[in-house]
Amino acid sequence: MNPKQTGTILITCSAGLVDYVHREVQELGYEAGESHKTGLELRGDQHDAMRLNLHLRTAYNVLFLLDKFKCKSPAQLYGNVAELPWEDMVSPDEYVSVVGRVNTNRVNNSMFASLKVKDAVVDRIAGKTGSRPDSGKERDRVVIQLYWKDDFCRLYLNTSGLKLSDRGYRKMPGKAPLRESLAAAIMMATGYDGKEPLVCPMCGSGTLAIEAALMASRRAPGLLRSNYGFMHMKYFDELAWKQMRSEALKKSKQRGGKAGFKPAPIIATDIDVEAVEAARK
Numbered sequence: 001m002n003p004k005q006t007g008t009i010l011i012t013c014s015a016g017l018v019d020y021v022h023r024e025v026q027e028l029g030y031e032a033g034e035s036h037k038t039g040l041e042l043r044g045d046q047h048d049a050m051r052l053n054l055h056l057r058t059a060y061n062v063l064f065l066l067d068k069f070k071c072k073s074p075a076q077l078y079g080n081v082a083e084l085p086w087e088d089m090v091s092p093d094e095y096v097s098v099v100g101r102v103n104t105n106r107v108n109n110s111m112f113a114s115l116k117v118k119d120a121v122v123d124r125i126a127g128k129t130g131s132r133p134d135s136g137k138e139r140d141r142v143v144i145q146l147y148w149k150d151d152f153c154r155l156y157l158n159t160s161g162l163k164l165s166d167r168g169y170r171k172m173p174g175k176a177p178l179r180e181s182l183a184a185a186i187m188m189a190t191g192y193d194g195k196e197p198l199v200c201p202m203c204g205s206g207t208l209a210i211e212a213a214l215m216a217s218r219r220a221p222g223l224l225r226s227n228y229g230f231m232h233m234k235y236f237d238e239l240a241w242k243q244m245r246s247e248a249l250k251k252s253k254q255r256g257g258k259a260g261f262k263p264a265p266i267i268a269t270d271i272d273v274e275a276v277e278a279a280r281k
Helices: 018-027 046-055 074-082 110-129 180-190 207-216 238-256 273-280
Strands: 007-012 039-044 061-070 095-103 142-149 152-158 198-200 266-268
Touching: 007 046, 018 039, 018 180, 039 046, 046 061, 046 238, 061 074, 061 142, 074 110, 074 152, 095 110, 110 142, 180 207, 198 207, 207 266
Parallel strands: 095 142, 198 266
Antiparallel strands: 007 039, 007 061, 061 152, 142 152
16 A cells, blocks of 8 residues: 555544544644544545544544445455455554444344454465464554445554554543543633643543643644554554654644743642542553
């Protein structure tokens, strides 16, 4: 796959957050296409997918469409998936996982559909290279996403891997922690920009306060993570990724050093001592 080849990118999110994802996409200079309850589409290449992973605060995953086709049986699913040049995308030394979302009477188990996709991928790679990638449930390397509705399938590469809300800063999650993407959306809904003081009197593990601090400093949330799904693809452009990270860091430093800008204090408190300790860590 050519990393500069333009295709359809699907950005997924929690129900109710698509308007905030839309706002973020526009602020990054993209034109959003079709949207629905839990996501929106736009056109872009693999570099765009990397940039979206780096900057989006309210999204779950950034998916890149690999193929779409009519499908009336598991055998047909296997055949269509096996036609794709997986050996050009995935090394036989990699680890592959498949996530299936199925709403069709052609199969009665989404796990079976995922298994057929996995078999098609690893069989194709083994047939072309002589080696077979490992596979399983872990979603921290190559992640393939299947959507099968009625007699139509869409196959995506999950360029995020783990959910983007898994920022990487949470060491002690506490009890029923607020998801980071939702916390970011809440702060966006308030119009918070870091210029006014913020008080979180029942901070729990501190998610609202931490997301607010990231927004106030204009720090891209993806800077906190060291692993994404796209990093495990053969075509991963490491130089381009380093440049994106460098530009994001520079933007954050410019915000902090901007003349006349002084971040307002953020105060996070809680009656639960353990919650405060979790927030500090």
